[in-house]
Amino acid sequence: MGLLVLGSIGAVYAQVPEPPPSEFPYTGNRTGVWIVAQLHILFAAFILGAPIFAVVSEWLGYRNRDPKYDRLAKEVTKVTVILYSMTALTGGLFIFVLLATYPDFTTWLIKHFFLVFALIYPVLFIAETIVLYTYFYTWDSLKGEKKARHIALGVLLNLIGTLTLFVIDGPTAFMNTPAKSAEGISLVEFIQSAGLWDKMANYSWMPLNLHRLVGNVTFGGFIAGLIAAYMYMGAKSDEERSYYDWMGFVGNLIGVGALLLLPFMGYLLAYELCDYDASICPYMMADQLSMFFEMQGAMVGLIFLASNYYIWLSMKRIEGVERVRISGLVVVAVIGMPAIMGFTWKVFPPPEWQSLIVLALLVILPPVLSKLPGLRNFTVSSFTMIKVGFFMIVVANAIWMTPHGFVATQALATEELELPSWASELALMPAKNAAAFTLVFLTVVNYILYNRAIRRGTIIWGKIDFASQFVLVFLAFSAIWTMGLMGAVRSLTRKYYHVYNLLPDFTAESYTPTLAYSAWWITGLTLIFYIVVSFAILITLRASEAKSPVAPGAPVPAGAE
Amino acid sequence: MVQNGFARVVVKKLVFGVLVGIVLVVVAKLTHFPPVFQVMFFIYAMLGAFVFILLDAPSMKRLEGSKAVVGLILFYVIISGVYIAGATWLPQYDPEVEKGKIEKLLKARRARTKQGKVEELLARAKALDEKAQAIAKQLAALGGGAKVVAKVKVETEASSPTSSATSGDLVALGREQWELQECYNCHKLFGQGGKKRGPALDNIGNLMTPEQIRQKILNPKSWMAEGFEKAYKKGKMPNKYKDLMFPEEIDALVAFLSTLKDTSVNTPRPIKMQ
Numbered sequence: 001m002g003l004l005v006l007g008s009i010g011a012v013y014a015q016v017p018e019p020p021p022s023e024f025p026y027t028g029n030r031t032g033v034w035i036v037a038q039l040h041i042l043f044a045a046f047i048l049g050a051p052i053f054a055v056v057s058e059w060l061g062y063r064n065r066d067p068k069y070d071r072l073a074k075e076v077t078k079v080t081v082i083l084y085s086m087t088a089l090t091g092g093l094f095i096f097v098l099l100a101t102y103p104d105f106t107t108w109l110i111k112h113f114f115l116v117f118a119l120i121y122p123v124l125f126i127a128e129t130i131v132l133y134t135y136f137y138t139w140d141s142l143k144g145e146k147k148a149r150h151i152a153l154g155v156l157l158n159l160i161g162t163l164t165l166f167v168i169d170g171p172t173a174f175m176n177t178p179a180k181s182a183e184g185i186s187l188v189e190f191i192q193s194a195g196l197w198d199k200m201a202n203y204s205w206m207p208l209n210l211h212r213l214v215g216n217v218t219f220g221g222f223i224a225g226l227i228a229a230y231m232y233m234g235a236k237s238d239e240e241r242s243y244y245d246w247m248g249f250v251g252n253l254i255g256v257g258a259l260l261l262l263p264f265m266g267y268l269l270a271y272e273l274c275d276y277d278a279s280i281c282p283y284m285m286a287d288q289l290s291m292f293f294e295m296q297g298a299m300v301g302l303i304f305l306a307s308n309y310y311i312w313l314s315m316k317r318i319e320g321v322e323r324v325r326i327s328g329l330v331v332v333a334v335i336g337m338p339a340i341m342g343f344t345w346k347v348f349p350p351p352e353w354q355s356l357i358v359l360a361l362l363v364i365l366p367p368v369l370s371k372l373p374g375l376r377n378f379t380v381s382s383f384t385m386i387k388v389g390f391f392m393i394v395v396a397n398a399i400w401m402t403p404h405g406f407v408a409t410q411a412l413a414t415e416e417l418e419l420p421s422w423a424s425e426l427a428l429m430p431a432k433n434a435a436a437f438t439l440v441f442l443t444v445v446n447y448i449l450y451n452r453a454i455r456r457g458t459i460i461w462g463k464i465d466f467a468s469q470f471v472l473v474f475l476a477f478s479a480i481w482t483m484g485l486m487g488a489v490r491s492l493t494r495k496y497y498h499v500y501n502l503l504p505d506f507t508a509e510s511y512t513p514t515l516a517y518s519a520w521w522i523t524g525l526t527l528i529f530y531i532v533v534s535f536a537i538l539i540t541l542r543a544s545e546a547k548s549p550v551a552p553g554a555p556v557p558a559g560a561e
Numbered sequence: 562m563v564q565n566g567f568a569r570v571v572v573k574k575l576v577f578g579v580l581v582g583i584v585l586v587v588v589a590k591l592t593h594f595p596p597v598f599q600v601m602f603f604i605y606a607m608l609g610a611f612v613f614i615l616l617d618a619p620s621m622k623r624l625e626g627s628k629a630v631v632g633l634i635l636f637y638v639i640i641s642g643v644y645i646a647g648a649t650w651l652p653q654y655d656p657e658v659e660k661g662k663i664e665k666l667l668k669a670r671r672a673r674t675k676q677g678k679v680e681e682l683l684a685r686a687k688a689l690d691e692k693a694q695a696i697a698k699q700l701a702a703l704g705g706g707a708k709v710v711a712k713v714k715v716e717t718e719a720s721s722p723t724s725s726a727t728s729g730d731l732v733a734l735g736r737e738q739w740e741l742q743e744c745y746n747c748h749k750l751f752g753q754g755g756k757k758r759g760p761a762l763d764n765i766g767n768l769m770t771p772e773q774i775r776q777k778i779l780n781p782k783s784w785m786a787e788g789f790e791k792a793y794k795k796g797k798m799p800n801k802y803k804d805l806m807f808p809e810e811i812d813a814l815v816a817f818l819s820t821l822k823d824t825s826v827n828t829p830r831p832i833k834m835q
Contacts, residue, residue, distance in 0.1 A: 188804070233633070278798065279746060282743075282758060291653070295647065295648050387613070393612075402598075406652055408652045416597070465621055466622065466624065467618070473633065474636075481644055496666070504671075508660075510663060511656045514653040514656060515653055516649040518648070519644060519647075519649065520645055526641075527641065
């Protein structure tokens with residue numbers, strides 16, 4: 001009977017003409033898929049990053065008995081709950097669009113990862129939904145002595161979220177670096193017989209997991225900063241301003257803290273991609289994508305400038321900051337850092353131990369030597385240090401952004417567009433690594449100074465320069481823009497393949513779009529995401545603005561509980 | 562008063578930025594940096610000036626209500642514009658170049674898929690039908706009503722790049738493969754491409770036989786270029802061409818490389834490894 005029914009259905013389908021091919025209006029299919037995928041990734045990054053931020057904040061509040069942290073965690077979770085539905089919506093849309101526009105490839109991929117798509121991922125997503133809502137709705141009931149249980153729930157939520165990320169990264173990374181075939185077998189034959197784990201645990205899987213995990217925390221921190229900025233701008237009382245000023249500071253601190261690791265996670269991902277196939281490296285750095293990386297250098301530089309500018313504005317309002325000083329040897333180390341580390345990494349490329357020794361000496365020697373009697377008084381004011389720091393941030397940005405040639409691909413390079421041969425080192429990885437490390441080191445030094453300032457001085461929350469709120473907005477916007485840019489780069493490294501070197505994309509759109517074209521869409525996507533997030537903030541927080549804020553509006557010693 | 566003070570700071574820092582920029586441009590010119598880099602250095606100097614102006618800027622007045630909303634919208638418009646303009650200002654890769662490459666690369670591959678074969682048959686049937694209709698029209702115009710069986714020769718496109726190649730243009734097809742497989746990203750040839758990732762190949766035809774070149778392409782570990790020990794150990798040359806290229810494409814590439822016999826260029830000596 002069943003066979004009869006199936007047979008008749010088959011006959012019916014055979015008589016019905018093929019549906020017309022799906023064409024995404026205006027943008028074409030490839031850009032259409034990009035838009036939906038990128039939006040999904042942005043929402044997903046938020047709902048994975050924000051809970052990490054929230055549970056850390058909740059734990060800090062519990063440990064320090066400071067209700068501000070608890071309120072911060074709850075407000076971020078509130079926004080997360082609203083945006084969770086957007087993640088599911090865009091995720092569903094992503095699959096529909098993929099199936100309609102690239103049916104053969106999508107079916108192929110689903111079949112290769114059937115267990116992941118049909119069982120593991122949905123189960124994890126459902127589990128995450130249940131735990132997220134439980135976490136949010138038990139906030140008020142699991143307090144006091146039961147608070148530890150609530151924090152444990154938050155940890156569980158993050159474990160499931162991280163696992164979900166790792167699972168879905170498998171097929172994503174597989175598209176970039178499908179498993180390498182065994183000796184003597186072609187890649188096609190190998191993939192046909194490879195098990196699920198062989199395909200999941202591919203070259204770029206773990207680096208992508210780590211990169212996205214750290215990126216999500218950065219993202220969560222900067223979005224918390226954005227929430228704080230919006231709420232600060234709309235605050236009606238000093239108490240509210242005081243609280244949201246503090247929240248912006250914490251968001252920025254966590255965002256920047258994770259940001260410091262991000263360049264190294266990016267290197268790890270790029271390293272594994274190049275290890276998988278060395279031709280990916282020149283394609284990224286010297287061919288069609290080279291100017292995308294030029295733009296990335298500019299964005300990272302701007303983010304570091306802005307985050308340090310926020311520290312500067314925060315410090316300016318601390319009373320007694322002028323008394324804070326730092327060893328002049330740190331200034332010397334910072335000025336010499338790009339040249340010293342650039343040279344060292346050229347002679348001893350990491351991870352050779354000699355380079356690590358030089359690096360450790362450069363970081364450790366200034367504070368150690370400053371204890372010596374003759375050098376103890378060789379100090380500079382915190383403001384001088386930060387100004388030198390800003391100068392070196394500009395220098396490091398310049399090094400990071402200096403390309404081998406101002407051409408979209410090296411094949412088109414001419415003498416008029418290339419670095420002179422004596423300066424070619426400026427465009428190589430040792431110089432770029434040294435620049436990245438200088439940016440990271442300077443940001444750490446600035447935070448150390450800030451920490452000293454708030455311990456010795458008096459901070460007045462709520463009295464920060466209003467420009468700082470625009471800096472927070474700028475940081476979130478730029479972080480999202482950079483995510484969009486690098487997401488495009490990761491996809492474009494596959495060239496004209498759906499799955500690199502394995503499954504070609506035969507459609508007419510399988511080429512690399514220009515950077516200018518990509519920039520328009522990345523900006524558009526960032527704005528769409530911003531509009532939705534802004535709406536979520538307005539309806540969740542502005543509409544139910546806390547009636548009794550806890551934070552003090554009056555000056556208090558910065559270190560006071 | 563504060564405003565005047567800040568205006569003086571802005572002018573002072575801008576002048577200083579311009580001076581530093583000019584010094585950088587002069588030094589860059591003297592040290593043979595091309596003009597585009599001189600412009601870049603000047604921009605960095607101005608960026609530095611802008612940063613130091615920001616550091617000394619007076620506190621911003623609080624914006625409230627609609628002013629804050631307008632301020633935010635304006636801010637978004639400005640940063641969106643700056644990012645788009647920045648990305649547009651940088652050199653752009655022409656997608657048409659890549660489209661041409663992809664078309665050449667994928668055409669032969671698509672033709673070998675089931676769908677490609679069906680499409681080819683459909684295209685041939687369509688072409689036949691059009692020819693037959695055209696002949697029928699011609700016959701009708703001539704007033705003939707007789708049934709004529711026309712022998713129609715339909716030109717079909719080659720299903721592989723070398724199927725119609727003579728030995729003469731095999732080298733040209735090989736050069737095309739050099740471009741399509743982007744060998745130039747690692748190997749310098751005719752003074753272009755490379756950047757020390759792989760050896761220059763201008764004289765490889767004198768150093769390796771066609772069979773040895775084929776071995777190297779199919780199995781990159783089979784030969785090592787002298788002086789490229791590190792790259793060899795790291796497996797820098799991808800071991801993928803045996804899977805990605807059709808045998809006739811490899812034939813063409815080998816034929817092209819075998820013609821490279823420019824002794825004036827130092828091509829490293831190949832060493833047999835496996």
